[in-house]
Amino acid sequence: MSERLAANRFELDEEESHIHVDQALCRSTGTGAALVAVCPAGVYSERDGEILVDYAACLECGTCRAVAAPGALTWHYPRGGFGVTFREG
Amino acid sequence: MTEAVEPDFDVIVVGAGPAGSVAAYRLAQQGLSVVLIERGEAPGSKNLSGGVLYGRVLDQVFPGFADEAPVERRITRHVTTFLTPDSAVSLDFRSDRLAEPVNAVTVLRARFDPWLASKAEEAGVFLMAGVRVDALLTEPGPDGSPRVVGVRAGEDELRARVVVAADGVNSFLARDLGLRRTEPTNHLAVGVKTVLRLPRAVIEDRFGLTGGEGAAHAIVGDCTLGIGGGAFLYTNTESLSLGVVLRLDDLVRSGRTAIEVFEHLLEHPGLAPYLRDAQVTEYGSHLVAEGGAAMVGTIATHGMVVVGEAAGLTINSGLTVRGMDLAIGSAIAAADAIVEAVAAGDVTASGLAGYRRRLEAGFVLRDMATYGRAPKFLERTGMYGAYGELAADVFHGVFGLDTTPRRHLLGVARRALKESPVTVRQLISDGWAGVRAL
Numbered sequence: 424m425s426e427r428l429a430a431n432r433f434e435l436d437e438e439e440s441h442i443h444v445d446q447a448l449c450r451s452t453g454t455g456a457a458l459v460a461v462c463p464a465g466v467y468s469e470r471d472g473e474i475l476v477d478y479a480a481c482l483e484c485g486t487c488r489a490v491a492a493p494g495a496l497t498w499h500y501p502r503g504g505f506g507v508t509f510r511e512g
Numbered sequence: 513m514t515e516a517v518e519p520d521f522d523v524i525v526v527g528a529g530p531a532g533s534v535a536a537y538r539l540a541q542q543g544l545s546v547v548l549i550e551r552g553e554a555p556g557s558k559n560l561s562g563g564v565l566y567g568r569v570l571d572q573v574f575p576g577f578a579d580e581a582p583v584e585r586r587i588t589r590h591v592t593t594f595l596t597p598d599s600a601v602s603l604d605f606r607s608d609r610l611a612e613p614v615n616a617v618t619v620l621r622a623r624f625d626p627w628l629a630s631k632a633e634e635a636g637v638f639l640m641a642g643v644r645v646d647a648l649l650t651e652p653g654p655d656g657s658p659r660v661v662g663v664r665a666g667e668d669e670l671r672a673r674v675v676v677a678a679d680g681v682n683s684f685l686a687r688d689l690g691l692r693r694t695e696p697t698n699h700l701a702v703g704v705k706t707v708l709r710l711p712r713a714v715i716e717d718r719f720g721l722t723g724g725e726g727a728a729h730a731i732v733g734d735c736t737l738g739i740g741g742g743a744f745l746y747t748n749t750e751s752l753s754l755g756v757v758l759r760l761d762d763l764v765r766s767g768r769t770a771i772e773v774f775e776h777l778l779e780h781p782g783l784a785p786y787l788r789d790a791q792v793t794e795y796g797s798h799l800v801a802e803g804g805a806a807m808v809g810t811i812a813t814h815g816m817v818v819v820g821e822a823a824g825l826t827i828n829s830g831l832t833v834r835g836m837d838l839a840i841g842s843a844i845a846a847a848d849a850i851v852e853a854v855a856a857g858d859v860t861a862s863g864l865a866g867y868r869r870r871l872e873a874g875f876v877l878r879d880m881a882t883y884g885r886a887p888k889f890l891e892r893t894g895m896y897g898a899y900g901e902l903a904a905d906v907f908h909g910v911f912g913l914d915t916t917p918r919r920h921l922l923g924v925a926r927r928a929l930k931e932s933p934v935t936v937r938q939l940i941s942d943g944w945a946g947v948r949a950l
Contacts, residue, residue, distance in 0.1 A: 424771055427706060427795035434553075461763060463704040463770045463797040483558060484797040485682040486702040486770075489695065490760055499684070500551055503644040503665070508557045511707040511751070511794040512621030 424465055428480055436505035440478040442466070442487075443497040449474050452492035461486045482507055517661075517671055521545045521638075522854060524663055524672040526645050526685060528555035529621075530565075531820025531839035532678030533628035534573055538847035540635040544854060547670065548629065548637050549663070551644040556625030559680075560796040562703060563618045563746045563753040564728050566837040569875075571613070573844065574631065581627050584618040584748035585726025586611055589719070592831060594900035595733040595743075595782050601903040611725070618726050618746045618753065619836075620707070648675065648685055653814040654860055658689065660815035673859050674850050675816045678843070681799045683822035691810040691818060697760040699803030699887060701741055701828075704774045705755030708790035712750050718786055719747050730831060733900035735777050739766050740896055743777055744833070745786060752790060754778070757800055757833070759891075770797075800835075802828045804887050805880040811871075812864040817846045827879060829886045829950050830895075838876050845870035889949035892942050894934055902932040 444467075449455035455474045458467040464480045467487065483506055488498040500506070525536045528550035536548040552558035564587060570577050578586065589606040610616070633639050645663045649671065653659030662671035663685075677685040686692040710718075719727040726747045735743035740759035745752060756777050758770060777783070801807050807824035811817060819825075820839030827834045849866035853859045871877040909924035919927070929936065 424775070427792050430792050430794055431796070457764050460767075460769050461702055461760060463702060463774065463795075465771055482795075482797045484702065485799045486700075486760070486797065488682065489700050489799060490697055490764065500644055500682075503551050504553055504642040506558070507796070508553060509560055509622045509794065509796055510557075512556055512560045512623070512625070512796070 428464060432508045432510060433479060434505050434508065435479050436501050439502070440476065441499050441501045441506070442476050442478045442481065444474050444476060445495050446473055448492060448495035452495055454490070454492045454495035457490040458487050458496065461490050519662070519671040519673050521547045521670070521672045523674045523676060523850060524549065524670055525676040525678055526663060527678035527680055527822070528629045528639065528641070529559050529625060529678060529680065529820065529839065530628060530836045531822070531843045532676065533625065533632045534570075534840050535676050535678060535819055535843035535847045536637040537632040537635050538573065538844060539850060540632065540637045542847070542851045544851065546632075546637045547672075548632055548639045549643050549645055549665065550629070550639065550641045553642045554626060555629035555639070555641065556622040559621040559625050560705065560798045561619075561621055561835060562705060562744050562755055562833060563620065563748070564616050564833070565619050566616045566832070566834060567614060569837050569840045569844070573840070578614040578617055582623040584620060585721070586614050586724055587616040587618065587726045587728050589721070589725070589727040591727060591729045593729060593731045594903050595731050595735050595780070596900045596904050597734050598781070599904035599908070600782050601900065601907055616728070618728070618748050620748060645679070645685070648688060648816070657814065659860070660689070660813065673815070673854055674864070676846060676850070677816060677818045677822045678820050679822050681801055681821040683818065685816070686809070686818045686822050689813060689816070691813060692824065693809060695801060695803055695807060697764065698891060699801065699807060700760045701757045701800040701802055702760060702763070702770055703755055703757045703798045703800050704770055705753055705796055705798070706778075706792050707748070707794040708752045708754060708787060709750065709793045710752060710790045715747050715750070715752065721747065732895055733897065735780055735782075736896060737766070737768060737773055737776055738897040739763055739768070739773060740891060742830075745783065751793065752786070754783075754787070757828070759802070800828070801826050802887050804884045805877070806884070808877070808880060812849075812861055812867045814860045817850065817864055817867050819843050819846045825876060825880065827883050827886070828890065829883050830890055831950065838879070841874060841876040842871060845874060845876065883949070885945075885949035889945050892945065894938060894942055898932055898934045902928055902934055905932065
């Protein structure tokens with residue numbers, strides 16, 4: 424998995440993450456488990472009941488946004504010029 | 513109508529994918545001033561699709577585009593396969609009639625989209641790349657609902673008579689205005705794709721192609737571990753596009769992860785002969801809306817129209833997966849309606865109503881309606897497991913000569929059906945539903 428992502432080009436926004444999770448809502452709504460299941464980049468993982476977010480690997484598809492309960496996830500596109508750059512697409 | 517502030521452009525188009533670039537091109541061609549805003553550092557750099565463009569509609573805008581645009585291969589072979597852990601049953605359609613006129617081509621978006629955007633620029637469109645639009649500028653409209661007057665990107669504000677939201681399946685612009693509802697997860701799927709490099713001659717040998725011909729393989733069954741959806745394998749000039757599309761409700765229910773299913777696909781023995789020695793060059797994903805006509809919400813409001821995937825215009829019929837052609841079709845309709853509305857001096861929802869009228873008269877909304885039942889049909893579970901097994905058992909019964917006395921085909925089929933979890937009633941019911949849906 425990490426090998427495949429390594430082939431991609433990413434411009435990391437060091438100053439701000441475009442993804443934020445509400446830990447309590449992620450737990451109570453089951454959103455946390457759904458995020459881990461659907462993200463093709465492995466951005467989300469769970470440790471000791473907390474959802475960890477590796478936003479640098481995000482492929483910007485928005486699938487996480489689609490499965491999240493209202494309020495459990497704030498997901499936007501990265502700022503202009505940052506994030507993944509596809510050379511094939 | 514007098515405007516409080518003179519607009520900077522006639523039209524702002526947000527998103528330089530096929531919908532945005534074609535709309536911008538057509539608007540500029542008809543004399544409007546247009547800015548095309550793209551959040552990627554260049555057009556195409558954020559865009560990804562499976563890769564088949566049913567391009568006849570683009571010929572209406574750029575006749576003979578396939579000769580000029582950076583397309584990969586012309587698809588002359590469509591293979592549909594039911595895959596089980598140890599067998600594959602395929603329907604293989606190849607035809608010279610698909611070559612001329614060019615019916616479908618594979619594209620890699622990081623190459624194809626810049627070409628489309630350059631056509632828009634040549635027509636006079638001002639391209640702003642590397643800029644993320646953060647919000648719409650609105651004012652109270654004639655009936656109290658908001659009227660879109662421009663966009664905000666960081667500190668900057670740009671005003672226009674009309675905004676075209678071509679910002680893709682996640683369309684924050686359409687959502688912020690409440691034009692798109694939150695889709696149920698049974699109407700959404702995640703596409704996961706990798707591009708695998710192989711020499712040109714190896715691709716042509718493995719897939720039975722010559723020259724610029726291409727093959728499109730659609731696969732259902734064990735490739736998704738029985739999860740609703742399917743896999744695809746498309747030939748590019750010097751690479752393959754391999755991916756899965758997984759329905760989100762079924763994926764979450766399965767207890768598996770998208771990564772796990774994708775890795776299963778990569779290692780599937782049924783695909784190994786095609787993929788041997790291929791090098792991964794890229795890995796990406798895309799959210800797919802599969803809800804059919806039900807997903808298309810309000811597509812024209814005061815001062816704004818929504819096109820392409822932002823408007824929910826995608827079709828998965830099981831056999832064909834379409835987005836780009838619908839995006840282009842909607843862009844043509846939207847541009848012509850905007851030209852009409854600007855000329856008439858009425859860019860309210862009613863002034864822009866010509867957009868939906870054109871979509872309904874053309875193939876875009878008609879096809880959305882025709883395949884309206886497809887999503888429901890594709891939720892029937894037999895498609896992803898038992899049917900493939902059943903078909904493989906029947907053909908094994910025909911070809912697997914093990915020195916036991918043979919039976920007539922009907923007997924083989926009867927016995928396979930008896931041993932399968934599929935019932936005759938289910939087969940008839942699904943068959944009838946399939947005929948009606950597809």
